[in-house]
Amino acid sequence: MSGKAEKTVFVCQSCGSQSPKWLGRCPDCSNWNSLVEETRSYARPGLGPWDDGSLGAEAPQPLREISTQAEQRFTTGVLELDRVLGGGVVPGSAVLIGGDPGIGKSTLLLQTLHALSQDGALALYISGEESARQIKMRGERLGVGDSRVQILAETALENIFKTLKTLKPRFLAIDSIQTIFSGDLSSAPGSVSQVRETAGRLILWAKKTVTSLFLVGHVTKEGLLAGPRVLEHMVDTVLYFEGERGHSYRILRAVKNRFGSTNEIGVFEMKDAGLAEIQDPSSLFLAERPCDVSGSVVVPSLEGTRPILVELQALVSPSNFGVPRRTSMGVDANRVSLLLAVLEKKAGLPISGQDIFVNVAGGVRLEEPAVDLGIAAALASSFLDRPIPSNTIIFGEVGLTGEVRGVSQADIRVKEAGKLGFTRCLLPRNNLEKLPVKPTLELIGISSLQDCLGILF
Numbered sequence: 001m002s003g004k005a006e007k008t009v010f011v012c013q014s015c016g017s018q019s020p021k022w023l024g025r026c027p028d029c030s031n032w033n034s035l036v037e038e039t040r041s042y043a044r045p046g047l048g049p050w051d052d053g054s055l056g057a058e059a060p061q062p063l064r065e066i067s068t069q070a071e072q073r074f075t076t077g078v079l080e081l082d083r084v085l086g087g088g089v090v091p092g093s094a095v096l097i098g099g100d101p102g103i104g105k106s107t108l109l110l111q112t113l114h115a116l117s118q119d120g121a122l123a124l125y126i127s128g129e130e131s132a133r134q135i136k137m138r139g140e141r142l143g144v145g146d147s148r149v150q151i152l153a154e155t156a157l158e159n160i161f162k163t164l165k166t167l168k169p170r171f172l173a174i175d176s177i178q179t180i181f182s183g184d185l186s187s188a189p190g191s192v193s194q195v196r197e198t199a200g201r202l203i204l205w206a207k208k209t210v211t212s213l214f215l216v217g218h219v220t221k222e223g224l225l226a227g228p229r230v231l232e233h234m235v236d237t238v239l240y241f242e243g244e245r246g247h248s249y250r251i252l253r254a255v256k257n258r259f260g261s262t263n264e265i266g267v268f269e270m271k272d273a274g275l276a277e278i279q280d281p282s283s284l285f286l287a288e289r290p291c292d293v294s295g296s297v298v299v300p301s302l303e304g305t306r307p308i309l310v311e312l313q314a315l316v317s318p319s320n321f322g323v324p325r326r327t328s329m330g331v332d333a334n335r336v337s338l339l340l341a342v343l344e345k346k347a348g349l350p351i352s353g354q355d356i357f358v359n360v361a362g363g364v365r366l367e368e369p370a371v372d373l374g375i376a377a378a379l380a381s382s383f384l385d386r387p388i389p390s391n392t393i394i395f396g397e398v399g400l401t402g403e404v405r406g407v408s409q410a411d412i413r414v415k416e417a418g419k420l421g422f423t424r425c426l427l428p429r430n431n432l433e434k435l436p437v438k439p440t441l442e443l444i445g446i447s448s449l450q451d452c453l454g455i456l457f
Contacts, residue, residue: 007039010023010037010038011036011038011192012034012192014026015028016192016196017029019035023035072091073085073090074089074091074116074121074171075087075088076112076116077112077116078112078275079277080252080267080268080278081112083266083304084252084257084260084264085257086259086260087260089116089212090212090236090259091170091212092212093213093237093258094203094207094213094215094235095213095235095237095238095239096177096216096232096235097241098216098217098239099240099241100243101218103241104241104243104250104268104275105175105216106127106175106216107142108252108268108275109125109173109216110135110138110147110149111142111144111274112214113147113171114144114148114149117147117149117171122148122167122168122169122171123149123150123169123170123171124169124172125149125151125152125175126153126154126160127151128175128176128179129175129176129179130175132151132153135153136151141272141273143274150167155180155189156180156183157180157182157202158182158183161201168209169211170211171211171212172202172213172214173214173215174202174214174215175216176215176217177198177202177216177217177231178195180194180198180202181194182194182197199234200234203234215235232256236256236258236259237259237260238255239253239254242365243363248270249268249284249362249363249364250268250269251265251266252267252268253265253266261304263304264305264306265303265304267284282308282309282310282416282420284362285308285310285361285364286298286310288361289361292387294385294386294388295313295315295316295378295381296313297311297312297374297378297393297394298310298311298393298394298417299312299366299370299371299373299395300413300416300417301366301370301371302370302408302409305412307413307415307416308416309393309416309417309420310360310361310362311361312331312359312361312374312375312378313358313359313360313361314375314378314382315355315356315382316351316354316356316383318355319353324352324353324355324356325355326356327357327358328357328358330359330363330364331365331371332367335372336375339372340352340356343380346402347380347402351379351380358375368407369398370395370396370397370407370408370413371395372397373395373396373404373446373452374395376449377394377426377453380453380456381457391423391424392422392423392426393413393425393426395407395410395413395426395427395428396431396452402448402449402450403449404429404449404451406428407431410428410431410432410434410435411436413427414427414435418440422441423441424442425442425443426444426455426456
């Protein structure tokens, strides 16, 4: 006997659910035709047959004897990436980076490894999608052609571990995890079993050897990381690259971070020489803002500890169809529908029969409720065809009864607006009363949506 037990199972390629027989519809995630037959071989546990046990096993320790000293971080040299990671790369951490094809994941990794290797640390970049020559050509375009970063074009996990045991790098990047496969599994590269198994072994190796690991993950057409969601649970940090194809700006957002805040974002601009950091994104997003036009308003959105001023645009026009159109880009469409109902019921604007288009300029996505008042004001401005003064910013959460609720850290938002030359701010009355220091710009407290529209129009 070979010492291995083989079993045939059907695995869902969306959620990782297993079934002993084929089913047309996955019983867990309800996706159709997502179960694929795979042969499982159960061998001894560990990193694989190439693991000679040199990593050893840790002995349990009493909780009171475990050191709680602050973990040393390595600064990547990319300030925006350091901000999103919480101050730098933690040794032994696993970072998963996802995003649409061509958005800049590989470019960011190559620039980051180049910066990390400047002090002599060994950085290894393993690519399963490009040859070493192609990576060299991209490195020359990015200005890092003479970098010390080690390059390896390989997809077999067994060969990768042989290289890791020889080089012992401090930083490791895998681009991408969907291309790596293990010979212990009969399934194809990119399948649920391969992604979960190869990622698990690499993360285990990184933890044992205190190596910082970067994984690149493909995304589906829905914008989610391909493969089972268990991949996101296995890593320490999950970063998403966001951006529209028609814009050169890229947003790096943390959706999970065991070593820092999940609200921070990094802003980049894609140029010929790679990704350039944007230290003052507010000025960039407002650079082409039109003045004295209806449907345009500036709102301060808080991303982690950084306030960003962006332009919200709304277009309200008569509908030529029986069912009016509703299109939203950069904001939640359900939130826009809610605000339309509040405008009609509480403010008396007959707006529900109109075509509605809402857009956030610059390709930014706003998710916090503090932009509610700005969306409502932009919709009313476009419907009434009356411009909002260009020196005014607006923020606040709008409830179903038309009340304006307070938001967090209003003082930081107001301070950022004053820095960029705005002279008037409409904010929730509750926030106005609690501001620690009164800024130089004019502050107007708002308690209801009707108050806001009365002041503006």
